[in-house]
Amino acid sequence: MKNISEKQFLEQYSSEHYEKPSVAVDMVLFTIVDDALKCALIKREEHPFKDMLSLPGVFVGIDESLDDAVKRGIGTKAGLHDIYFEQLYTWGAVDRDPRMRIISVSYLALVPIEKLDTTALLYSCDEIGKMQLAFDHKKIIEYARERVKNKANYTNIAFEFLPEEFTLPQLQRVYEILLDKPLYKANFRKKIEPLIIDTEKMTGGAAHRPSKLYKQK
């Protein structure tokens, strides 16, 4: 196994003349509203892809970690703080941006609709499937959609879509939307039981049986 010398490193890669790609983080911000998983998008106001929709993103500063760039992006573009996010995948096709070489580190962010700015542009994943988006952002959203579906099965990400206190019918609905299939009530409750705590509180006011309020364990 060969090694190249540090000298080569510096000559080839560190010099002022070596052309570096730009690095951006793009955020797939998902929420659930109106019984659908929706993604926050931005309308582009400049070329390329003028007037098309794209993911919110920011370039990564030279003194800023990727995660910090994401926090800044979520704050700047959506006014949000302290929400769940995780890295998805890094997209590096040479021609993914016609202006210049940009490598995009994509992130998944989840937020309950209650926390979200009402002016945000939200599009359901179903709609997006039939739309054209700027750059390779449609592919990125599809990747995020798959990740969410998979992780709903073996993690607790579903809770990120709900406020601190919630009912089991609400939680079940979130799972059904994420997994894109109906679930049996009784089975769902048996499976979810170890993950939740009864708050001793109830909902009320509706013309039917009230439901218990739970929070995540």
Next chain:
Amino acid sequence: MKNISEKQFLEQYSSEHYEKPSVAVDMVLFTIVDDALKCALIKREEHPFKDMLSLPGVFVGIDESLDDAVKRGIGTKAGLHDIYFEQLYTWGAVDRDPRMRIISVSYLALVPIEKLDTTALLYSCDEIGKMQLAFDHKKIIEYARERVKNKANYTNIAFEFLPEEFTLPQLQRVYEILLDKPLYKANFRKKIEPLIIDTEKMTGGAAHRPSKLYKQK
């Protein structure tokens, strides 16, 4: 949801004066030999971390996709072509390299020991756990180790460690090493049965019952 103008884009990020991070791909090349999962490492010959072990990696060229950089790296550093690889995670801590800002896109690569150059430096994951490595490479290897363990459960990556034809005891041993736990022979065979094809060939020569040779379906 606010958007920033393209003008700001160009001013802030595209100008000659905007300092960009470097982007590298680092490869976690795993193989199985001597009943252990081992990782290919390189001895650093220059500062920083002189004489310490590190992952093989290359910088990403301005006209080169991430995957192409990985292929080039695997070819240059290990003389390999057409092996399995997948992206792992992108590491972007500001101080992960003391020389300069380098964002590392890590990749997992798997290869059967038969294909691997005998001069490669191989260290078992257990050993690496007790060693010090250059940069954040130890953390990257631990991440790769987890990924392999998880994916062994629901994908066919185990086959990447074996030649085209193999016996079930061999395959079981691969799974045991990846999952780091013993498996029951009969159960293993029932579970793996739909994934394999009998080649009608047998091993032989040993002082015990020969075993059938299979290939991946």
Next chain:
DNA sequence: ACAATAGTGTCTGTGAGACAGTATCGA
């Protein structure tokens, strides 16, 4: 015959899936 490894038959418990039932609210 024996050592060593390859390969099989079958019991058990757990948990997902399916469905039918009961409970509690407002009107």
Next chain:
DNA sequence: TCGATACTGTCTCACAGACACTATTGT
């Protein structure tokens, strides 16, 4: 009482886990 939604009990079936057994080679 009724409509609507919340909640529960229980059967079945598939499959992972565990273990005991049989089979086939060279020496």
